[in-house]
Every structure is written in C-alpha cells, then in structure tokens.
Amino acid sequence: MRTILEANSHDDIRFDILSNPEFLAEGTAINDLLYPDRVLIGGLQTPEGFKAQQALAEIYEQWVPKDKIITTNLWSSELSKLAANALLAQRISSINALSAICEATGADIDEVAYACGRDSRIGPKFLKASVGFGGSCFQKDILNLVYLSEQLNLPEVAAYWKQVVDLNEYQKKRFVSRIIKTLFNTITNKRIAVLGFAFKKDTGDTRESAAITLCKDFIQENARIYIYDPKVSEQQIFYDLSGPEVTYDIKDLKKRVTIVQSAYEASANADAIVVATEWDEFKELDFERIYKSMNKPAFIFDGRLILDAEKLKSIGFRVHTIGRANF
Ligand SMILES: NC(=O)c1ccc[n+]([C@@H]2O[C@H](COP(=O)([O-])OP(=O)(O)OC[C@H]3O[C@@H](n4cnc5c(N)ncnc54)[C@H](O)[C@@H]3O)[C@@H](O)[C@H]2O)c1
Numbered sequence: 001m002r003t004i005l006e007a008n009s010h011d012d013i014r015f016d017i018l019s020n021p022e023f024l025a026e027g028t029a030i031n032d033l034l035y036p037d038r039v040l041i042g043g044l045q046t047p048e049g050f051k052a053q054q055a056l057a058e059i060y061e062q063w064v065p066k067d068k069i070i071t072t073n074l075w076s077s078e079l080s081k082l083a084a085n086a087l088l089a090q091r092i093s094s095i096n097a098l099s100a101i102c103e104a105t106g107a108d109i110d111e112v113a114y115a116c117g118r119d120s121r122i123g124p125k126f127l128k129a130s131v132g133f134g135g136s137c138f139q140k141d142i143l144n145l146v147y148l149s150e151q152l153n154l155p156e157v158a159a160y161w162k163q164v165v166d167l168n169e170y171q172k173k174r175f176v177s178r179i180i181k182t183l184f185n186t187i188t189n190k191r192i193a194v195l196g197f198a199f200k201k202d203t204g205d206t207r208e209s210a211a212i213t214l215c216k217d218f219i220q221e222n223a224r225i226y227i228y229d230p231k232v233s234e235q236q237i238f239y240d241l242s243g244p245e246v247t248y249d250i251k252d253l254k255k256r257v258t259i260v261q262s263a264y265e266a267s268a269n270a271d272a273i274v275v276a277t278e279w280d281e282f283k284e285l286d287f288e289r290i291y292k293s294m295n296k297p298a299f300i301f302d303g304r305l306i307l308d309a310e311k312l313k314s315i316g317f318r319v320h321t322i323g324r325a326n327f
C-alpha cells in the first residue's frame with residue numbers, strides 16, 4: 001500500500017503512512033473509544049513521518065489525555081497490536097491449562113485466579129477460566145504472529161505462540177469429553193440445552209465462538225440440541241453450524257438443532273444444560289423451575305463459572321464446572 005501511495009505522490013499531494021491500531025473490545029466499544037488505556041500511533045522515523053504522527057495525535061488530544069498517546073516506529077506499532085492480543089489470549093490459555101489441573105486435583109480455579117491476581121505484578125484481569133476464548137481477533141492475530149515468526153525463520157517462537165491456540169482447542173474438546181463421559185459415555189439422542197452462542201456476553205457476534213465447536217461436536221455425537229442466545233439470530237446459528245464436519249443441508253441440521261426463545265424453553269425435558277456464554281441473565285434464572293422441567297438426573301455444565309454451584313446442587317442438579325472437581 002505504501003509503495004502504491006508513494007508512487008502516486010507528486011508536488012501537490014503526498015501521502016504518509018501511519019499505523020493506528022484499534023484496541024476496543026466488543027460489548028464495551030464506546031467506553032473503550034472514549035476512555036482508552038492508550039492510543040498508539042506508529043510512523044516512519046522521518047521529518048514527514050513525525051509531522052503525520054503529530055497531526056493524528058492532535059485529533060486524539062481532543063478527548064484523550066496527552067500522556068496516553070504513544071508514538072512509535074511503524075513496526076513497533078503493528079507488532080504491539082498482535083502482541084497485546086497474543087498476551088491477553090496467552091493469559092486465558094494459561095488459566096485454562098490450570099483449570100485442567102484444578103479439575104484433576106480438587107483445587108478451585110476461581111480461588112487460584114484470585115490468589116494469583118492479587119499479586120500486583122500479575123493483576124486480576126483476564127484470568128477468568130472458560131470453555132475457551134473466541135472472537136474475531138485473538139486466534140487471527142496469534143496465527144498472524146505465528147506466520148510472521150515462521151517467515152522470519154524463528155520456528156521456536158512460532159511454536160510457542162501456536163500453543164496458545166492449541167491449548168484453546170484442547171480446552172473446548174476437554175469440556176465436550178467431560179460432558180459425554182458424565183452423561184454415561186453417550187449423548188446419542190439426548191437432549192442438551194445450550195445457553196449462549198455468542199463468543200462472549202453483550203454482543204451478538206459469533207465469530208470463533210466456543211459454542212460453535214461444542215455444538216458441532218454434540219451434533220456429531222447425535223445429540224439433540226436446543227440453543228438459546230438473547231442476541232444471536234436463528235439464521236446466524238444455522239449458518240455457523242453448517243459445514244463439512246456436520247452437514248451443509250439446513251434441513252438435516254434442523255433434525256438435530258432447534259433454536260428457542262428462552263432458557264426455560266431450551267431446558268424443558270433436557271438431560272443436560274451447557275452454559276457456553278456468560279450472559280448475565282443466566283445467573284438470574286429460576287433454577288427450581290428449570291430443574292422440575294428437566295429429565296432426571298438433571299446435569300448442568302457451567303463452561304463460564306457464572307452459576308452458584310452450591311445452590312444448584314441443593315436443588316438437585318448434578319453440577320460440573322470448568323476448573324472444579326466434581327462434587
Ligand atoms: N471487532 C473488534 O472488536 C475489533 C477491535 C479492534 C480492531 N478491529 C479491526 O477493525 C476492523 C473491522 O473489524 P470488524 O469486527 O468491524 O469487522 P467486520 O467484518 O464486522 O466489518 C468489516 C466491514 O468492512 C467491510 N469491507 C470489507 N472490505 C471492504 C472494502 N474493500 N471496501 C469497503 N468495505 C469493506 C465489510 O463489508 C464489513 O462491513 C478489522 O481490521 C479488525 O481487525 C476489530
């Protein structure tokens with residue numbers, strides 16, 4: 001792009017290239033725009049480059065304090081965007097790797113995350129274990145970093161970052177295996193309520209959502225799934241679930257998958273509930289009512305650690321939570 005623009009510059013008009021990566025997260029975009037942790041502007045280290053950086057910085061200074069505006073060279077800025085997402089995803093894969101140890105030992109991943117996060121060098125954010133990270137950015141940016149490392153003949157570095165994505169896949173598969181094993185080693189024709197389909201709460205975006213992998217695996221195992229998400233459309237869910245691993249035929253898919261309008265509808269006559277997205281409304285559900293409407297034993301698998309497991313257990317549910325041993 002730079003080559004094209006520079007080749008088309010002349011006395012009256014010239015172009016300068018800046019790198020200005022966006023760090024907003026879905027669900028908090030406006031707040032992130034208004035109150036960013038930092039704004040990053042990369043430019044060529046030439047007098048024209050510095051001038052261009054300054055021009056853009058002056059726009060941001062209308063609402064962002066000056067000390068939050070960072071200027072760097074072009075490569076630093078571009079790499080920082082990939083690095084920030086890779087580091088965030090790496091934290092999630094780290095806590096998810098620890099969640100597997102918790103399930104095997106009896107430690108509780110929320111307690112471990114809290115205890116570690118209280119160390120000011122580690123900090124508490126992005127340490128919530130889950131069924132796996134999703135979204136359009138993390139996987140894409142890490143794989144970009146992996147590709148770059150390979151191109152630069154740094155295979156060990158590439159393998160290091162690739163492991164963050166591999167662990168994320170493992171976390172999803174591990175959760176599915178736990179569900180199947182718990183449901184007496186088969187889910188064929190069992191009815192599973194999937195609560196949440198978006199890759200995180202407060203968005204209708206499903207790109208790389210862990211729910212897609214879970215549901216495809218359930219379909220392959222011949223379960224009947226009832227999906228409820230407050231923001232994702234039926235059309236989007238069928239689009240995401242069709243593919244070579246399952247089927248491209250929506251009619252066939254509909255024999256196994258039903259989209260419903262509430263968590264209660266999804267859970268009625270279900271053998272198990274799987275929480276795939278951390279929507280706040282799932283915490284407020286009337287679980288006594290849900291329990292009564294389900295087949296017994298009634299299983300609940302919390303892939304987001306949002307439910308009160310003790311309370312659910314006292315109602316009668318068999319509760320399985322990521323990062324906790326069974327009880
Ligand atoms: N989604 C996020 O949270 C997020 C956060 C930070 C940065 N980003 C970056 O912002 C950009 C957009 O992300 P998004 O999530 O909104 O993606 P998106 O796919 O939802 O939106 C991209 C839009 O660009 C349009 N488009 C694509 N090619 C075009 C072209 N040649 N001309 C005109 N329009 C074109 C598409 O039709 C689409 O509407 C990406 O580069 C992404 O990496 C996204």
Ligand SMILES: O=c1ccn([C@@H]2O[C@H](COP(=O)(O)OP(=O)(O)O[C@H]3O[C@H](CO)[C@@H](O)[C@H](O)[C@H]3O)[C@@H](O)[C@H]2O)c(=O)[nH]1
Pocket residue numbers: 022023024025026027085088092125126127128129130131132133134135136137138199200201
């Ligand atoms: O402790 C945590 C935090 C997040 N997640 C999951 O991680 C994924 C990504 O979450 P988040 O980072 O909040 O959402 P995105 O909208 O994908 O935002 C990321 O990707 C954007 C696009 O590059 C960047 O701009 C943002 O800074 C970066 O946070 C989601 O599936 C979350 O459920 C966890 O499992 N545990």
